[in-house]
Amino acid sequence: MKALIVDDDRTLADLLAFTLRRSGFEPYLAYDAPSAMNLFNQVPVEVIVLDINIPGAPGLKDGFDVCRNIRKISEVPIILLTVRDDEEDILRGLDFGADDYVQKPFSPRQLVARIKAVLRRSDSARIQNLAPYAHDDVMFDPNLREFMRDGHEPVSLTKLEARLLDYLMLNMGQVLPTEMVIDHVWGPGGGNSEMLRQLVRRLRKKIELTPDDPVLIHNRPGVGYGFAIK
Amino acid sequence: MKALIVDDDRTLADLLAFTLRRSGFEPYLAYDAPSAMNLFNQVPVEVIVLDINIPGAPGLKDGFDVCRNIRKISEVPIILLTVRDDEEDILRGLDFGADDYVQKPFSPRQLVARIKAVLRRSDSARIQNLAPYAHDDVMFDPNLREFMRDGHEPVSLTKLEARLLDYLMLNMGQVLPTEMVIDHVWGPGGGNSEMLRQLVRRLRKKIELTPDDPVLIHNRPGVGYGFAIK
DNA sequence: TTTCATAGTGACAAGGTTGTGACAAATTAG
DNA sequence: CTAATTTGTCACAACCTTGTCACTATGAAA
Structure with a gap:
């Protein structure tokens, strides 16, 4: 799967x-902006990671312009x-x-998760190489959206349940902030905490042995949700 | 929360x-530049709003120099x-x-929003990237907001408790003035000493072995609070 | 010692977060 | 097109968090 990365920080x-x-x-x-457009026109990439603050040229001065121009044709x-957590930048983007969008600083792993989430949300493309x-x-x-426990029948999950799980x-052992989980499942601005609570409830009902006392998906009040490991 | 404003336009x-x-x-x-450096060395400000075009002195000729000098030590x-929307100025800064950076002309309200965003960012960036x-x-x-003591069960802290701790x-061994602590926990103008007393009390109850005789979080009457070391 | 500001304590209430059940709307499958 | 499934919304309860009040204790200065 071809991906275009645009960032002036070469490291x-x-x-x-x-x-x-x-x-x-x-x-x-x-x-920079011009070479990004150039490359995009030559290579049929399937996803673009685009820094907003990149050097530009007249008529194509930053990442916003690149974004807008690409969207016209693809x-x-x-x-x-985004560097700052400026609402305005994000909304504009x-x-x-x-x-x-992903706010710097971020871990490469986070970005990969985000890319996969976007690809999965856009019905056109589909990731084939997701390992179980x-x-x-x-x-x-994740490909079959099938959850299995030794000695039990496999359980098939819905789209959203699979996305959440x-x-x-992918971030096993970490506690992921509620906001982040929502963004990854429904896309930025697409969900709310109520929807997440319901989704968690339904997923727990399917995969936990004792949904009343969940072991796999746990909550840390005020922070978010995590998979296993405490 | 102390803020340093540097601008030659007095109005x-x-x-x-x-x-x-x-x-x-x-x-x-x-x-002007020299008095900005002077003031900065005397007052422990927590944020600086700095005009680029200010009168200077030999070796300290404008806002850029002030910025660079302050960054060396803080x-x-x-x-x-910035006055113009000159990319170069901004990148240099x-x-x-x-x-x-904020480009003139701007509304005071916009500047305040920007300041708060920067403060939030520097806070959260540190919390997310720092080792326990x-x-x-x-x-x-601080990520999990979890406090642990050898041979004891981990204790989970609330948002405010975690921010305080x-x-x-972060400033272990120092005594931090009450006002500064309040500003860091609740943001500028958001808290008072009563709230801090309650928060300290609740945090002590969670993390001290003997909350009546606190060892970790101590108070210096008339000054503020400190962590460990006397 | 008295006085005043600062610091600690207990209790309460408003508001927020999480989990739950039921139901309606939207989507998908046959 | 209809029926089943999936997804979103509402209402409610249990619990946690947080600000506030009233009161007591402490320490420094007059």
Whole structure:
């Protein structure tokens, strides 16, 4: 899967390229707005990671312009990298057709998760190479959306349930802030905490042995949700 | 929360001071580069609003120099005021370690929003990236908001408790003035000493072995609170 | 010692968060 | 097109968090 990475911080861009390649992507790099457009016109990439603050040229001065121009001619998913947590920047980016945003600083792993979430949300593309997760006596195959526990029948999950479980298991052992989980499942601004609570409830009912006393999906009040490990 | 405002336009500086004071800040004013450095060395400000075009002196000729000099010795957030929307000015400023910039003309309200965003960012960036604290037989993980003591069950802290403990442990061994602690926990103008007393009480109850005779969080009457070491 | 500001304690209430059940709307499958 | 499934919304309860009040204890200065 070809991915276009646009960032003028070459160290960061290289790091992202390395991580994406390890995750099965084929990264292409650009360091400024014009060469980003150039590369996009030559290579049929399937996802774009785009820093907002990149050097530009007259008529194409930053990442916003790149985003807007690409959106004119393509539906390819775009993930913005924003430096400040300025609502305005984010809203502007989403207005210009971006699919998601990630705030610096972020871990490459987070970005990969985000990319996968975007790809999964956009019905056009689909990730084929997702490896099944395993933990203790349970297993989850995101492709089949099938959850299995040793000695039990497999359980099939819904789209949203699978998205949630995928995100939680990808970050196994961590507690993920509620807001982040919501963004990953429903996309930025697409969900709310009520919806997440219901989804968690329904997922627990399917995969926990004792839904009343959940072991796999636990909550840390005031923070968020995590998969296993305390 | 002490803020340093540096601008040679006294009318504007006064307006900013007024607005910031109304937003809970305690503004200090300087009208040129040398007096800005002077004031900075005397007052422990927690954020700086710095015009680029200010009168200077040999070796300290404008706002850029002030920015660079302050950055050599402090991590305090700096917000630049630029007159033109000259990319070069902005990039140069960010290179010199500024955290954000605002282009004149701007509304005071916008500036306050920007300041708060920068403060939030520097806070959360630190909390997300810093390893857990350790001291003697206790440990605190700000990510999970979890406090642990050897041989005891982990205790989960609330948002405010975690913010307080984070601040105290970050400055371990020092006594932090009450006002500063309040500002860091509740933000500028958001808290009072009564609330801090309650918070300290609740935190002590959770993490001290003998809350009646606190060892970790101690008070110096008339000054403030400190973590460990006397 | 007296006085006053600062610091600690207990209790209460408003508001927020999480989990739950029921139901309606939307989507999907046959 | 209809029926089943999935998803979103509402209402409610249990619990936790947080600000506030009233009161007591402490310590420094007059």
